[in-house]
Amino acid sequence: MTARSPLAPAAFPLLPAIPGVTLRVARARYKNWDRCDLTFVELAEGTAVAGVTTQSKCPSPEVEWCRAALPLGRARALVVNAGNSNAFTGHRGRAAVEAIAARVAGHLGCKPSDVFVSSTGVIGVPLPIDKAEAGIDAAVAAEPCGWDEAAATIMTTDTFAKAVTTRAVVDGRVVNIVGIIKGSGMIAPDMATMLGYLFTDAAVEPAFLQEMLSAANRETFSCITVDSDTSTSDTVLAFATGAAGNAPMASWDNAGADAFQAALTDACRQLAHLVVRDGEGATKFIAITVEGAESDASAHRVALSIANSPLVKTAIAGEDANWGRVVMAVGKAGEPAERDKLSIRFGTTQVASGGLAVQGYDEAPVAAHLKGQEIAIGVDLGLGDGRATVWTCDLTHGYISINADYRS
Numbered sequence: 001m002t003a004r005s006p007l008a009p010a011a012f013p014l015l016p017a018i019p020g021v022t023l024r025v026a027r028a029r030y031k032n033w034d035r036c037d038l039t040f041v042e043l044a045e046g047t048a049v050a051g052v053t054t055q056s057k058c059p060s061p062e063v064e065w066c067r068a069a070l071p072l073g074r075a076r077a078l079v080v081n082a083g084n085s086n087a088f089t090g091h092r093g094r095a096a097v098e099a100i101a102a103r104v105a106g107h108l109g110c111k112p113s114d115v116f117v118s119s120t121g122v123i124g125v126p127l128p129i130d131k132a133e134a135g136i137d138a139a140v141a142a143e144p145c146g147w148d149e150a151a152a153t154i155m156t157t158d159t160f161a162k163a164v165t166t167r168a169v170v171d172g173r174v175v176n177i178v179g180i181i182k183g184s185g186m187i188a189p190d191m192a193t194m195l196g197y198l199f200t201d202a203a204v205e206p207a208f209l210q211e212m213l214s215a216a217n218r219e220t221f222s223c224i225t226v227d228s229d230t231s232t233s234d235t236v237l238a239f240a241t242g243a244a245g246n247a248p249m250a251s252w253d254n255a256g257a258d259a260f261q262a263a264l265t266d267a268c269r270q271l272a273h274l275v276v277r278d279g280e281g282a283t284k285f286i287a288i289t290v291e292g293a294e295s296d297a298s299a300h301r302v303a304l305s306i307a308n309s310p311l312v313k314t315a316i317a318g319e320d321a322n323w324g325r326v327v328m329a330v331g332k333a334g335e336p337a338e339r340d341k342l343s344i345r346f347g348t349t350q351v352a353s354g355g356l357a358v359q360g361y362d363e364a365p366v367a368a369h370l371k372g373q374e375i376a377i378g379v380d381l382g383l384g385d386g387r388a389t390v391w392t393c394d395l396t397h398g399y400i401s402i403n404a405d406y407r408s
Helices: 061-072 090-108 129-141 147-153 206-219 257-277 296-307 310-317 324-332 364-370 397-404
Strands: 021-026 038-053 074-084 115-122 162-170 173-182 195-200 235-240 285-293 343-346 349-353 374-380 386-393
Touching: 021 129, 021 147, 038 061, 038 129, 038 147, 038 206, 061 090, 061 115, 061 235, 074 090, 074 129, 074 195, 074 235, 090 115, 090 129, 115 235, 147 162, 147 173, 162 257, 173 257, 195 257, 206 235, 206 257, 257 285, 257 386, 285 296, 296 310, 296 324, 296 374, 296 386, 310 324, 324 374, 343 364, 349 364, 364 374
Parallel strands: 074 115, 195 235, 285 374
Antiparallel strands: 021 038, 038 074, 038 235, 162 173, 173 195, 285 386, 343 349, 343 374
16 A cells, blocks of 8 residues: 655544535445445435536546536435546446436435436446445445545545535524545646535535535636646535525625635635645645736646646656756746746745846755745746646656556
8 A cells, every 4th residue: 555645634634514414435346455435425405516527528427427417406415436437438337327326316215316426446447337236235224424434435546535624604604614535646627636525514506506616616626736637537516405504695795605605715725735745656745826927827827837847846856956947847838928037936035037047046945945845936927917826746756656556
C-alpha cells in the first residue's frame, strides 16, 4: 500500500451528522481486496440535488445517468463503486448502471431516476452486475456507518480519507455542510476533477442549489490540477435534505443565501485542496497566482500552463529555484503577455522583473522557501486587472511508480 501523503492532515476531522442522510458501506469485491468498496447513501424524501460532471468526450455511463437525472432536481440515494470505473464499457456498462438504480429503487420504493450512481477505478472493465446487486443488498442490510468509513470506501489510489465541514446561518438557523471526496491522479480542472459529494441540512430549491454549486466549482474544483489529465468519471454532487427547517432558499434575495454560498464555496475549496495534497507522489502543495492579465479567464489559463508544466513541477520537486521554467510556461500559454512587463516571485521574493532577473537577486531565500511543503509562485503580467489562483503539486518519481503499477 502507498504510504500516506506527507501533505495529509494530521487526522480525520470531526463531522456533524446531517439529518436525512444515512450512510452504509459494503464489500462488493469489485477487486481482489479485503475492504469495503461500495458506499450507499440513503437520502430523505424531498432531498434536492445539483451536480457538475466531467467535460470528457468519453464519459462513463454513470456520468450520463447523473446528467439525465439532475434536471429532475430530487434524490433518494447515492451509490459509489470503487475499484472499477465502468467507463468505456458500451451497453454492458449502461446495463450495470440501470441495474444498480433499479435495485436501489426496489429497496426504497422510489423511481430509478432518484438514484445517483458513480464509479471509479480502472477504465474499460464492465462493472459486474451480480457483484453490484449483492453489494447493494448487503449495504441496505448493514448498520449505518460514520463519515470516516464512507470517505475511506470511495478511495482508490488515495492515501488518506478526505472530508470537511462548514456551516452558515440561514434564516436564523445554523445549517451544516459535510463533504467527502476521492481523488489523487487523473486530475485536471475540466469541471470537477474527481468524485466529490456534499451534504447539507439546509433547504434549497434544486435550481438555486445548481447555480450555487456551479459558481463554487468555478472557483475551486476547476482551479486544481495534479497531472493535467481529465477523468472519464469526474462528478461532484450536492444534496440538500431541508431538515434544518429554514425557509427554502430560491434566490440571492433569500435570508442567508450569501452566507450559505460562502460556506459551500469554502467546503469545495477545502476538498479541492485535499485532492491536490494527495496528488500521486506529491511532496509539495503549490499555489500559483497570476495577476495583471487582460482578464480573469486569461489569468486562469496562464496559471494552468504553469501548473501543468512537467518542467516547473519537477523543478519544485527538486527544490530548484529555476524561475526560467515559469517564464517558459507563461510564454507557451497562448495568452497575451509581454516579456518586458513580466514579474515573477517565489514565496515573497521577487526573482524577475522587466524581462530579466532582479538586480542583486539572492537565491538563498528562494531555496529556503522551496525546501518547505507549501510553495507559492506569483506572476504579474502587467497588462490589466485579470487575476486567478490555481493549486497543484510537484511531480516526483512516486507518480511514475503509482501509475506504472496501477493495474498490477
